[in-house]
Amino acid sequence: MKDLAKPILVVGSLNMDLVIRVANLPLRGETIFGKTFTTFPGGKGGNQAVAASKLGAKVTMVGAVGRDDFGDKLLCSLSEGNVDTSYISRTENSTGTALITVDDNGANSIVVVPGANNDCFPSDIDKVLDLVEGPGILLVQNEIPEETVRYAIRRAKEQGWITILNPAPARQIDNELLSMIDIIIPNETEAAVLTESEAGSEEQAAQKLLARGVAAVIVTLGNKGALYCTAKETCYIPTYRVKAVDTTAAGDAYVGALATALSQGKTVLESAKFATAVAALSVTRAGAQPALPWREEVDEFISKQEEK
DSSP states (O other), rough: OOOOOOOOOEEEEEEEEEEESSOOOOOOTTTOOSSSEEEEEHHHHHHHHHHHHHTTOOOOEEEESSSHHHHHHHHHHHHHHTOOEEEEESSOOOOOOEEEEEEEESSSEEEEEEGGGGGHHHHHHHHHHHOOOOHHHHHSSSSOOHHHHHHHHHHHHHHHEEEEEESSSSSOOOOHHTTTOOOEOOOOHHHHHHHHHOTTHHHHHHHHHTTTOOSEEEEEEEEGEEEOSSSSOEEEOOOOOOSSOOOOHHHHHHHHHHHHHHTOOOOHHHHHHHHHHHHHHHHHSSSSGGGOOHHHHOOOOOOOHHHH
């Protein structure tokens, strides 16, 4: 029987996460002692690709890493997560890195050095779209050059792909590009920046994005769940109560899970509810890609929650 699930194409960043655990995040100018130091494969693009693949999606990744040890480890992690790495370039720039500080409550602060991520070019999009089966679902973020994000969305839209943008880190988006986006998934802070709205006014921000041309908005709200908004409906999706260990890849887990459910024929609202469970489970573990759950784990988690 033919697999009717849509393929997922992730165009985005690949970073090695350098993670320091601390009791409390440092204040400006403050020097503190860390508890532990570890490295984890990460990057928003890589995380979302692995998240979707571990949940059962057919995923191809487009990006760039350096010809260094971090690049080797990132490619290995993607392959172990069943992601197709055929379209990832090796460049002379060093592999992207992210310095992440995580406190005892799971909150974090992050500094990213793009490195080879700046070598993800529009020409890389042409190569993969000409060869990969489609149309499917495109996932992009803002940790690669802006011109590549725009080109990927435009080319995919022309070929009938569902386009999803996770606008992190936040930067201004013009109405022409917004009109080519089927689903935009900012967090609360990013939504405020994109729409010049006050923090905490996610409904107002979502309505502004809809008015500017995007088809659907999902604002992730951390432990408050998510807001789903289209021209026809607005609703809040509650989260699951869990003890957070590390929130580093929660947003990426959410985006990858939503794309996976969509690829398997679920509605956007159904997909958003599934993504909420995946993100909740991911924060109960340390690290980025190692924390992303397999489908069997998510199904078991949801089943246990429904029994309560």
